[in-house]
Amino acid sequence: MKIKKAVFPAAGFGTRFLPATKAIPKEMLPLVDKPLIQYAVEEAKASGLSEIIIVTGMGKTAIEDHFDTSFELEMLLRERDKTELLKMIENVSGMVHFAYTRQKKPLGLGHAIGITKNLINNEPFAVFLSDDIIDSKTPAMKQMVEVFQRYGTSILAVQKVPKSQAHLYGVIKGKKVAPGVYKVLDLVEKPKSNPPSDLAIIGRYILTPGIFNSLEETKPGKGGEIQLTDALKILIRTQDVFAFEFEGTRYDAGDKLGFLKANISLALKRPDLKADLRKFLRNIKN
Ligand code: G1P
Numbered sequence: 001m002k003i004k005k006a007v008f009p010a011a012g013f014g015t016r017f018l019p020a021t022k023a024i025p026k027e028m029l030p031l032v033d034k035p036l037i038q039y040a041v042e043e044a045k046a047s048g049l050s051e052i053i054i055v056t057g058m059g060k061t062a063i064e065d066h067f068d069t070s071f072e073l074e075m076l077l078r079e080r081d082k083t084e085l086l087k088m089i090e091n092v093s094g095m096v097h098f099a100y101t102r103q104k105k106p107l108g109l110g111h112a113i114g115i116t117k118n119l120i121n122n123e124p125f126a127v128f129l130s131d132d133i134i135d136s137k138t139p140a141m142k143q144m145v146e147v148f149q150r151y152g153t154s155i156l157a158v159q160k161v162p163k164s165q166a167h168l169y170g171v172i173k174g175k176k177v178a179p180g181v182y183k184v185l186d187l188v189e190k191p192k193s194n195p196p197s198d199l200a201i202i203g204r205y206i207l208t209p210g211i212f213n214s215l216e217e218t219k220p221g222k223g224g225e226i227q228l229t230d231a232l233k234i235l236i237r238t239q240d241v242f243a244f245e246f247e248g249t250r251y252d253a254g255d256k257l258g259f260l261k262a263n264i265s266l267a268l269k270r271p272d273l274k275a276d277l278r279k280f281l282r283n284i285k286n
Contacts, residue, residue, distance in 0.1 A: 001152070003145055003206060005119075006049045006126040009112035010037065011057030011103040016254065025060045026254070027130055032267050035066060036253055038092065040130040045096050047141035049126055053099045053119050055112045064100055069093040108225025113207075114215040122209045124148070127228075129203025131255075133262050135269075136248025140204055147181060147244045148206045154235065156184065157204035158243040159250060166191055169200035170229035172243050180245040184236055189222045189229035199243060201229065202250055210239050 014026030021029070027037035037054075044052060054063060070089065077086040099119060103112050113127060126141055134140040140157060148155050158172060170189045173196035174182025186196055205228075214234040221227040235241060251265065252258035264281070267273045 001124060003049060003124055003126055003148065005051045005053060005123070006044045006128055006141075007113060007116050007120070008037065008040065008052060008054045008128050008130055009103075009109055010054050010060060010063060010130065011106065011112055013106065016256065017259075023059070025062055027060075028062050028066065029253075029259070031133065031253060031259075031262055032270060032273070035063075036133070037063060037130040038066070039133050040128040041067070041095060043134065043139045043141050044126065044128060046139040047126075047145055049096070049141070051097050051099065053101060053116050055103050055116065056100055057103050057106070064098075067093060067095065067098050106225075108220070108223070108227055110215050110218055110226035110228040110231050113228055113231075114212060114226065117209075117212045120209060120212075124154075124206060124208050127203075127205040127207060131253050132203035133251040133253045133266075134202070134204070134246070134248045135251070135265065136246065138247070140246045140248050143246045143248075144204060144206055144244055147242065151181075151240070151242050153239055154208050154211070154232070154241040155206040156232070156241065156243045157202040157246050158182070158199040159202050159245060160198045161200040163195055163198055166195035166198065166200060167193075169202075170227075170232075171195040171197060172199050172201065173197050174199060174243050177242070182243040182245075184232070184241040184243050187229050187233050187236075189227045199245070201243075202246075204246070208235075208239060211235055 010027045014021035017026050028035040074089060101115060103115060144155050167190050170187055171191055172184050173186040174184050177183050188196055211231055214231040217234050218226050218231040221230045232241060251262035253262045267277050
């Protein structure tokens with residue numbers, strides 16, 4: 001079965017980036033010269049997904065404007081013969097089909113996914129947490145779609161993390177079934193101590209629509225929020241769920257240090273910036 005739809009939860013307040021995010025959505029902070037969320041949207045497109053559902057909230061209209069056509073800007077660029085820029089702008093608005101829905105209360109990631117039930121319409125779908133930037137040869141979601149085609153059920157992206165970092169993630173307990181693939185036996189959201197393994201969930205998921213029933217049964221967990229990890233724990237009682245160690249470097253752009261690292265690493269890959277940036281970094285004294 002083909003995966004067409006992707007859910008992008010984007011209703012959070014972005015408190016870790018205040019004051020920058022007081023009037024601008026966190027998803028619109030630039031990584032080099034593209035808003036954060038555009039990286040994951042491009043990954044979705046490159047993975048063959050064609051319908052993007054963005055779950056927004058108050059103060060997030062800049063995201064909708066970004067992926068919309070900008071008639072005045074396009075006209076101005078055309079008049080001034082800025083063909084390259086024009087192409088870039090048209091690419092953004094013509095990327096894929098976008099739909100928006102609002103999460104009216106900040107009740108957590110699981111709740112944000114739950115409200116897309118009617119838009120998903122009973123088919124497997126992808127979830128992207130756009131804070132997680134993944135730089136890889138094959139787009140991370142494309143790798144996951146291939147695994148989904150083999151197993152035909154929910155797939156979670158995981159990566160090994162030091163045990164000291166496990167409290168920042170949903171952590172799985174898994175049984176290896178193939179290279180890089182684990183059957184999920186248990187999950188814990190942000191374990192304070194004794195994580196069940198070093199396999200942490202990274203923000204890419206393929207979920208079967210069965211998750212919606214599980215979400216309805218899910219009680220508020222960590223931080224008083226409806227956690228997707230807790231819903232998956234319910235789902236594994238009735239369906240197989242697999243975890244997949246994707247190939248690629250992941251940056252947590254939702255964290256200040258991770259955001260800076262992502263900016264530097266991505267800029268170092270850009271032909272127009274890399275030489276001068278490298279020189280600058282080498283000469284930094286303290
Ligand atoms: C969310 C999930 C967590 C996952 C993480 C990946 O947490 O709840 O299970 O490991 O994303 O980035 P957040 O970082 O939004 O608190």
